[in-house]
Amino acid sequence: MSNRPPRAADRTRPAVLPAAGLLPAAAAPARLRVGVVGAGRVGAVLGAALAAAGHDVVAAAGLSTDSQRRAARLLPGVPLRPADEVVATSDLVVLAVPDDTLSGLVTGLAETGAWRRGQLLFHTSGAHGLAVLAPAERAGVLSLALHPVMTFSGGPEDLDRLVAAPFGVTSRPEHRAVAETLVLEMGGEPVWVAEGDRGLWHVALVTGANHLVTLVAEAADLLRTAGVDDPARVLTPLLTAALEGGLRRGDQALTGPVSRGDVGTVAAHLQTLTERAPSSVDAYVAMARRTTERALASGRLRRHEGTPLLDLLDSAEEAAR
Ligand SMILES: NC(=O)c1ccc[n+]([C@@H]2O[C@H](COP(=O)([O-])OP(=O)(O)OC[C@H]3O[C@@H](n4cnc5c(N)ncnc54)[C@H](OP(=O)(O)O)[C@@H]3O)[C@@H](O)[C@H]2O)c1
Known part of the structure; x- marks a missing residue:
């Protein structure tokens, strides 16, 4: 498979998201309820980018004052909730937590039955591919690894820096169009990375x-x-x-x-x-x-x-x- 990004001319929202089994196959662009776990430097910014693309950010997780401050600034009006409640209310879950907590979080949410068949999920870690999301996949969640190749400070200026930023995309081949669509919607350029090459x-x-x-x-x-x-x-x-x-x-x-x-x-x-x-x-x-x-x-x-x-x-x- 080529890892060349789609051309800028493709930067419209293709009607691929209904293929996830989530959405009515209407002609109108899909609008997803997005949950962000957590509202850190990356999560708050990507949540804002998805909101700018027309999605509805319905909840975010984050306990620290830094996360609360970022959420208030970048995701105004979005309630902060525990991670399992964020997952319960979302069609698309963005997991933007420290690399070392990702595995435990995904597994813990699976053990409490938080994941729902037909949900979309992506994490933003460069170090991990799909394997870390296996517990969610087993619950029927369409799982993706979308790593933005950019440094984030967690401020609104990061949104501009997302424009044309490469994203390392790892997904099952049949989910590649969904992954690329999400990246394009956030303003980025998808670059395909095979699971075995993620490290x-x-x-x-x-x-x-x-x-x-x-x-x-x-x-x-x-x-x-x-x-x-x-x-x-x-x-x-x-x-x-x-x-x-x-x-x-x-x-x-x-x-x-x-x-x-x-x-x-x-x-x-x-x-x-x-x-x-x-x-x-x-x-x-x-x-x-x-x-x-x-x-x-x-x-x-x-x-x-x-x-x-x-x-x-x-x-x-x-x-x-
Ligand atoms: N920063 C970058 O430039 C950058 C660039 C590309 C990719 N990434 C990747 O993006 C991911 C997030 O990085 P970041 O820089 O945004 O981290 P961050 O600023 O430290 O934010 C981490 C967020 O995760 C939350 N969190 C931590 N442990 C959690 C848990 N067990 N359950 C639920 N939420 C939890 C934190 O909430 P609290 O407020 O409660 O602590 C905080 O909101 C990492 O995988 C990183 O490798 C980062």
């Missing part, structure tokens, strides 16, 4: 987004140690160009000492870090090694240029033990 999908995004933040913060700290007052000013043009190059040309965008096989410079970096920022040595060695391996694999470095680099990094690792 790798999340690793990739964490590597790209979370580790990038760590790398940037690390570079900024090293510049501060070098006496630079405003590291962001120095880094912004370079890092923006590197990001754009990496996205467009992958390994071919690589510049710097590893791309030139410049062993002397890498050895000097290791010496400097050992003296001035020893806690950064391990990360530098790991990234330099991976950069070298990728440069070799992509033809940016020849074997006789890469081997001395790998030998140097082996020695540095050995010395650190």
Whole structure:
């Protein structure tokens, strides 16, 4: 199956939702009663997006003052109820809870008989696919995993950022049209992810987004140690160009000492870090090694240029033990 998103021209509401067995097969677009568990950064925003698409958000769950504040702002007038009551009143349940609570919540709701045959359900976790929803599926709930690839702060500004945001979609093949319709309705672009690839999908995004933040913060700290007052000013043009190059040309965008096989410079970096920022040595060695391996694999470095680099990094690792 292609994982290419539908074209923007398809951004109308196709009449696929009645296929879920929920709705009258009328010509009018389906209007679902939506329940949001819980009203966190993601849930409150997706609830607002579904309301904007014409659905009726009937209840939300959330005990903390943060959830109550977000619900009041993004889901005005929507009552806050316990999760089982939210499920009982909804055609479509959005489960936007921390990854580690998802399994227990779905199972607990199944044990109390909360799920109803014919309901729609999606969770928003990147780390999970469909397996975590199995107890609801067994109760006859059409279950989907719709992961928005976006960072959410839980404010109204997130709604704008949803426009054309990719959503990782995992569903049974026969439910794919329902999943894609919901994503399009929320303003996103569906990207198909097979159940077996879900773990790798999340690793990739964490590597790209979370580790990038760590790398940037690390570079900024090293510049501060070098006496630079405003590291962001120095880094912004370079890092923006590197990001754009990496996205467009992958390994071919690589510049710097590893791309030139410049062993002397890498050895000097290791010496400097050992003296001035020893806690950064391990990360530098790991990234330099991976950069070298990728440069070799992509033809940016020849074997006789890469081997001395790998030998140097082996020695540095050995010395650190
Ligand atoms: N934040 C992001 O940028 C982002 C992006 C994409 C995907 N996601 C995914 O979206 C999901 C939600 O993340 P989030 O950032 O929105 O989390 P969050 O801001 O911490 O909100 C979590 C919500 O779940 C509720 N909750 C926690 N445990 C619960 C339970 N056992 N039963 C019922 N409700 C419970 C919380 O309610 P209380 O108020 O009662 O604590 C809160 O409303 C996660 O799977 C996350 O990986 C997050």
